[in-house]
Amino acid sequence: MKGLASVASVALVLHFAGQALAAEEVVEPTPAQVRSAAEAFDRGREAYKAEEYMEAAEQFESADANAPSAPALELAIRARDKAGQLDRAATLAALALARHPDDPGLQKIAPGIVQRAKAELYEVDLKCDEPCDVTVAGKLAPGRRATERTVFVGPGVYAVLAGWSGDRSASKQVEATRGESGTLEFSTPAMPTARVAEPGAAGAASTNKNADQGSPQKTSGLSPAVFFVGVGLTAVSGIVTVWSGLDTRNNPGPGTVRDACQAQASDCNSLYQQGVDKQHRTNILIGVTAGVGLATGVLGAFFTNWGSKKAEVASRSAARTHDGLHIEPWWAVGSGASVGALGRF
Numbered sequence: 001m002k003g004l005a006s007v008a009s010v011a012l013v014l015h016f017a018g019q020a021l022a023a024e025e026v027v028e029p030t031p032a033q034v035r036s037a038a039e040a041f042d043r044g045r046e047a048y049k050a051e052e053y054m055e056a057a058e059q060f061e062s063a064d065a066n067a068p069s070a071p072a073l074e075l076a077i078r079a080r081d082k083a084g085q086l087d088r089a090a091t092l093a094a095l096a097l098a099r100h101p102d103d104p105g106l107q108k109i110a111p112g113i114v115q116r117a118k119a120e121l122y123e124v125d126l127k128c129d130e131p132c133d134v135t136v137a138g139k140l141a142p143g144r145r146a147t148e149r150t151v152f153v154g155p156g157v158y159a160v161l162a163g164w165s166g167d168r169s170a171s172k173q174v175e176a177t178r179g180e181s182g183t184l185e186f187s188t189p190a191m192p193t194a195r196v197a198e199p200g201a202a203g204a205a206s207t208n209k210n211a212d213q214g215s216p217q218k219t220s221g222l223s224p225a226v227f228f229v230g231v232g233l234t235a236v237s238g239i240v241t242v243w244s245g246l247d248t249r250n251n252p253g254p255g256t257v258r259d260a261c262q263a264q265a266s267d268c269n270s271l272y273q274q275g276v277d278k279q280h281r282t283n284i285l286i287g288v289t290a291g292v293g294l295a296t297g298v299l300g301a302f303f304t305n306w307g308s309k310k311a312e313v314a315s316r317s318a319a320r321t322h323d324g325l326h327i328e329p330w331w332a333v334g335s336g337a338s339v340g341a342l343g344r345f
Helices: 002-023 031-049 053-066 070-082 086-099 103-120 203-210 225-248 252-264 268-302 310-324
Strands: 122-136 147-153 156-164 168-176 179-184
Touching: 002 103, 031 070, 031 156, 053 070, 053 252, 070 086, 070 103, 086 103, 122 168, 168 179, 225 268, 252 268
Parallel strands: 122 179
Antiparallel strands: 122 147, 122 156, 156 168
């Protein structure tokens, strides 16, 4: 029976995926994406039957992200609404009305949820001159890249980031007020231009090379001390990342959130959001640790001078400094540096 259900899910996804693509950026899902969507759809149905609505919503949204379809979107809306997450339910409902204006199932639920959200939340209409992805407070808005979309958020101040290919992005801030609405417009930044070598530079370099032949060549590169400082920073960042992961798992913990929400406790949404925020923090720390580690490896392999006598002395000195944990990182929490991460809205 489970095999038959999966086959039916694949057929359902294939049937509605083509209709969804007509209203968004045209990207035909691959067979692997269709299979992933069907499997996520099946997991979502099981979670929905077990009244685990937040888990069900995540699975249905994953199915829609892999192969957009009206049934997955409808069930994601219903699950978010039953979980008490009106902002997410309304954002999905606005997407559904734009993408599937003639679907009878969505027309039964989406308009009512949008009207409730208009009264209780803040409506943000986002416009890009070219199709873009959008994150609000670090959470990726659902749906594929588009020039227009609507997002609902609770009262507060939010950072809104639009992104395009080529690592181009633009950021704006919105101050949300209950029952009101606003519009943010983004223009696509120009692609960065590559630096062009000045005429004659190659010839000058060749002349200098010929002039230096026969004479001792000076070594160049960074001191090994820079490499060892990077090693220390990577270790410190790794320790902080491990702590963040444990804290995310234990405080409040998935079991506590599940119990609170199944009991329909008043702190269900706050506990869930606390867990999501800590997960985002951990993801950011993982990215920072990986980035520092990669940069340290590149510095050690290509930009560090390991050959000279001075470099050897500096290396020993840096090693002693590292052993004594006398390391001063180049960034600190609250110093003004910022790191961005994407999660599912």
